[in-house]
Amino acid sequence: MSTDRPSPEPRSAYACFVPVPTRWMDNDLYGHLNNVVYYSLFDTAVNRYLIDQGALDIHHGAVIGLVVETHCNFFASLAFPQQVEAGLRVARRGRSSVRYDIALFAEGEAMSAAAGHFVHVYVDRGTRRPVAELPPAYQLALRPLERS
Incomplete structure (x- = not known):
């Protein structure tokens, strides 16, 4: 078992940022x-x-992504009404799956408050079977998120 404890990452570790709002109901007790x-x-x-x-x-899309794996490490609290920015990058892309690394940053903060990943398997909407290959629109959309 690894003793390496995950740590926050800087914004520079992510290729793209998406604003995601917090809501009143998101806060807990x-x-x-x-x-x-x-x-x-x-x-x-x-x-x-x-x-x-x-x-x-x-x-109406023929291909949809199903989440098959998730993970999150928490480093700092976030709360409504903070504005949150999600950093995205592609960690791995297979024929029909993508592992997205995602970090949540409080607006303007240099280091992530949380970081984790989602693995999506892209499937045919009707059959729910994995596609043979990611459609060209997905391949094009993913390129900016792939970093060496």
Whole structure:
């Protein structure tokens, strides 16, 4: 078992940023965003990016992404009404899957308050079977998020 404890990352570690709003209902009794909200912000940021890039059509697209793995490390509290910016990058791309690394930053902060990943498997909307290859629109949208 690794003893390396994850640590916050700087903005420069991410290729693109998507603003994601916090909501009144996101705060828990302890005065910060509840843990499950972080996953919702991850999902919102990835899908917002794909929609904005013209890759994802949530209502009529033939291909959709299903989340098959998630992870999050927490470093600092976030709370409503803070503005949050999600940093995105692609850590790995397969034939039908993508691992997105996502970090949440309080607006203007240099270091991430939370960081984690989502793995999406892209499937045919009707059959829910993995596609043979990511469609060209997805491949094009993902290129700016892939960093060496």
